[in-house]
Amino acid sequence: xxxxxxSGGGLVKPGGSLRLSCAASGFTFSSYSMNWVRQAxxxxxxxxxxxxxxxxxxxxxxxxxxxxxxxxxxxxNSLYLxxxxxxxxxxxxxxxxxxxxxxSSPWGQGTLVTVSS
Amino acid sequence: QSALTQPASVSGSPGQSITISCTGTSSDVGGYNYVSxxxxxxGKAPKLMIYEVSNxxxxxxxxxxxxxxxxxxxxxxxxxxAEDEADYYCxxxxxxxxxxxxxxTKLTVL
Numbered sequence: 001x002x003x004x005x006x007s008g009g010g011l012v013k014p015g016g017s018l019r020l021s022c023a024a025s026g027f028t029f030s031s032y033s034m035n036w037v038r039q040a041x042x043x044x045x046x047x048x049x050x051x052x053x054x055x056x057x058x059x060x061x062x063x064x065x066x067x068x069x070x071x072x073x074x075x076x077n078s079l080y081l082x083x084x085x086x087x088x089x090x091x092x093x094x095x096x097x098x099x100x101x102x103x104s105s106p107w108g109q110g111t112l113v114t115v116s117s
Numbered sequence: 118q119s120a121l122t123q124p125a126s127v128s129g130s131p132g133q134s135i136t137i138s139c140t141g142t143s144s145d146v147g148g149y150n151y152v153s154x155x156x157x158x159x160g161k162a163p164k165l166m167i168y169e170v171s172n173x174x175x176x177x178x179x180x181x182x183x184x185x186x187x188x189x190x191x192x193x194x195x196x197x198x199a200e201d202e203a204d205y206y207c208x209x210x211x212x213x214x215x216x217x218x219x220x221x222t223k224l225t226v227l
Contacts, residue, residue: 102151
């Protein structure tokens, strides 16, 4: 069964840092691009970042560029999102998702990041 | 990258059909056949319902169908059922290689 499990969320003060992880299983992780997508409380989905299978291509939303860094370790079947200089508006559930034929599937269960003093 | 435009809400009675539109530009929806649709129930992760404009993943009911004309994509749900009540999001590949989602549509089954 294809499965993605996020971890690393929590409460952090404005200006702080957090590192999210996404553990993949049930498929050949190294063959797929991966996405991070977030959803603020009561709001819609927002694409955050993408990384290609070999990390050759990386893209960020303007809202996080320069503050967030996506990375992956294919040997560990893991995806990461390093989040620095966090702001209140970064408060959201963060999902990782596998990229398949231009779409995201499946999605993990999400991890909640709360930025508050 | 601006979000794709979806109606905030749609509704229909059981057994009826509804259509949700998703309007973008020639740099996203209109330029590529990588439009996808997601269903999200409250408190749950999104689920892929349609990929590449009109393809259904294995296990998704054939009551769900997708299409595209110009810069507007559409999701149609036929034979509405109570379990279809959820939020629906469209998404598209873009010319900047970044992703973009629609604002979401809340479907109410009356």
